[in-house]
Amino acid sequence: METRELRYFVAVAEELHFGRAAHRLGMAQPPLSRAISQLERRLGVDLLHRSSRSVALTEAGAVLLREGRAALDAVAAAERRTRRASENPGLVLVSKAGAAGELLPKMLDAYAAEPGAVPVEVVLCGAGQQEALLRDGRADVALLHLPFDSTAGLDTEELSTESQVLVMPAGHELSTRSSLRMSDLADVPWPRWPELDGTYAPGPGPEVHDATQLLQLISLGRAVTVLPESIRTSLHEGLTTVPVLDAPLVTTVIAWPPHSRSLALAGLIQAATRI
Amino acid sequence: METRELRYFVAVAEELHFGRAAHRLGMAQPPLSRAISQLERRLGVDLLHRSSRSVALTEAGAVLLREGRAALDAVAAAERRTRRASENPGLVLVSKAGAAGELLPKMLDAYAAEPGAVPVEVVLCGAGQQEALLRDGRADVALLHLPFDSTAGLDTEELSTESQVLVMPAGHELSTRSSLRMSDLADVPWPRWPELDGTYAPGPGPEVHDATQLLQLISLGRAVTVLPESIRTSLHEGLTTVPVLDAPLVTTVIAWPPHSRSLALAGLIQAATRI
DNA sequence: GCGTTTCCATACCCCCACGGTATCGCTGCG
DNA sequence: CGCAGCGATACCGTGGGGGTATGGAAACGC
Incomplete structure (x- = not known):
């Protein structure tokens, strides 16, 4: 199997539409159709259920989509690392x-x-x-x-x-405690980090995308959070920490x-x- | 990068000889030479040090050999799993x-x-x-x-x-002990398992290649070994076990x-x- | 129900890139 | 110095990958 064939198949499998996939690949639709049927013939496997109106993955097609993406990643990684190694x-x-x-x-x-x-x-x-x-x-x-x-x-x-500590502004009501348990924090809204796709899950806490921003929000009293204790060495004034005994290590x-x-x-x- | 190019490069990098590599690939030497130089030109990277007498890998070539093998494995795996998924x-x-x-x-x-x-x-x-x-x-x-x-x-x-136990014939001198330590076994020759390439490292113990064979050798009094305790449920008569307290879990x-x-x-x- | 639109597949053509053969050029060796 | 070994170059033929035009089936509108 050539990477070209894999790229073609992955494009079609993701778009579920030969025209759009061909456009994405910068080619015309007919050669793409042919390439996919050739791939199916060579593998001896039906990858797509086609009607003249719609395209759907077969079981085997779903497998090739998963595995093919990983294989393409591996090829791209080989190329990138080789280039990096030389320069x-x-x-x-x-x-x-x-x-x-x-x-x-x-x-x-x-x-x-x-x-x-x-x-x-x-x-x-x-x-x-x-x-x-x-x-x-x-x-x-x-x-x-x-x-x-x-x-x-x-x-x-x-x-x-x-272990982890709660990070909060110096005047926070919990800052006088010598230690905490997760149950003490049950109704604290946690800051929300972006998902893999860059969107945020819905919820009450503030949206943050990096640690600096988070610490600033905490300074402003708009958030608290639990972080590994090593964060203490890089906290500026105005923030304080209390160990959370049963937070995961x-x-x-x-x-x-x-x-x-x-x-x-x-x-x-x-x-x-x-x- | 196409898998064909990767296969070619891996063959050359393994043989360090264009003629032999071409033979292995079932093709003539000149198109192979050309394919490799094209690959180098497209990547903008020297992969091989060539003299007219010898071929050696560059740093980048060594990287591409490692990564390329992994990538080819991934492609082959994708193909195999797809085929298996369908049939x-x-x-x-x-x-x-x-x-x-x-x-x-x-x-x-x-x-x-x-x-x-x-x-x-x-x-x-x-x-x-x-x-x-x-x-x-x-x-x-x-x-x-x-x-x-x-x-x-x-x-x-x-x-x-x-935990692990020592497996030995019923009459073995250590069979009366209620427990053992690894130090008790310091001068016992261990059975030798094959390496990845199928050869055996030199040593005093007997060569074995599966568990059945090993247990038979133990029955014959030609070997003893340490195995996970679950092996006890599948031991036939004539074999006995004693816990080894400090064997790795x-x-x-x-x-x-x-x-x-x-x-x-x-x-x-x-x-x-x-x- | 018939035209229209929207898809994917087929037919046909062209061109390039891959592979083959012949040969060159370099190098180490006897 | 000639020879053998090996990689690079030159040149050629063909197969296959890509393009355009078109077919044909299915959903949709009126």
Whole structure:
């Protein structure tokens, strides 16, 4: 199967419309129709139920859509990483903006001090995007925070585990407590983070899209939230924290695509786990 | 990048010889040379150091070899799974021969009792092959045993954790002990399992390639070994076990490729975790 | 109910890119 | 210095991928 065929099929399967898919692919509709039927004939599998009015996926077609997307991602990642490897011998590390605390600089310093260390470019992105960046080859390695991020399909090493604290303005009614439980926070509206598609789920809390914005909202008394305790080192005045005893523990892991353990990456991982 | 180009490059990168690579690909050498230089020109990256006498990978070439293999695997898996989905709506589960104990039949029964369950084909294979079967699409889901198997690049759910026991013939000198420590076994020669390539590492222990063979060797007094305690339910007479207190705990997990969570697979995973 | 619109499939043509053969040019070796 | 080995280049033929025009079936409007 050629990637061209996969691209064609994925386009048709997503649009469920040969005309639109052909337009998206920058080609005419008839060759696209032919390409898909050839693919079906070569696989010996019906991928689409067609009537002259509508197109629908068969069971097998749904499988090929899922698997084909992953395969196309893998090909794109191969190309991107190859290009990056030639123009820049370094690594690209991705982390959530504002979430890395002191671990990240320590790790980078420790790695930079090693013989044979390569430059590490740090990319900060929104929550939930790290996986996509790793999968399609724009990044080599990521810092993830369990249990929030998923490590599906990645190799990982645990770096640290920490408890969580409630972050609030200094004058907040809960700021005098020495510790809290989740039940104390039952009726607090949580800030809402964007979904993968960039939209927000409905709810009472304020919409936020990065940690800076969140901390500013907290300063203004418009929000409170529970964050890993390492956030305390980067809080400005006017904010205070109280431990939340039964909040889930947050584990920071370093994660990378399983097949891509280059020498440089192995060094960085090793440096990270030694901290 | 087309898969054809990737196949060509991988062949050349593995052979480091255009003539042999072309032969392996069933084509003549000149079009292969051209295809590779075109690929290099299109990527804008030198993949190979060539002299008229020898070929060597550049840094970027090494990256493309790694990533390209993974991408080709993904494409092959997409094709295989699609074909399987059309001719057979079931799932293929792979487990190490003799390692699944009672968990596997329980799991299959629990799943089969569910509404909408599909047939599950069980494939038993040698140690360390499950990952390859999952990666290239010949299987949908696997039972793995940590810490022996690696779950790199897979999604997993823990099913059970058990301690390990020493398995030996009934008359063995250690069989009268109520428990053991690893230090008691320091000078016991371990049976040797095949490596990924099918060869055996040198060493004093007997060579084995499946659990049946191993148990027979133990019956004959030619070997002893440490196995998860669930093995006890399937031991025939003449073999006995003693707990090894400080042997690593064995966790059985169910594992699947991260992007392939079909409805049927989700059902099987759920049934498995409920046990 | 018939024209119209909206799709996907078919028919036909063209061109390019892929693969083949022949050959060159470089290099290490006897 | 000649030869053998190997990759690159030159040139050619063909198959297949893409284009346009058109067919044909199904939903929709009046």
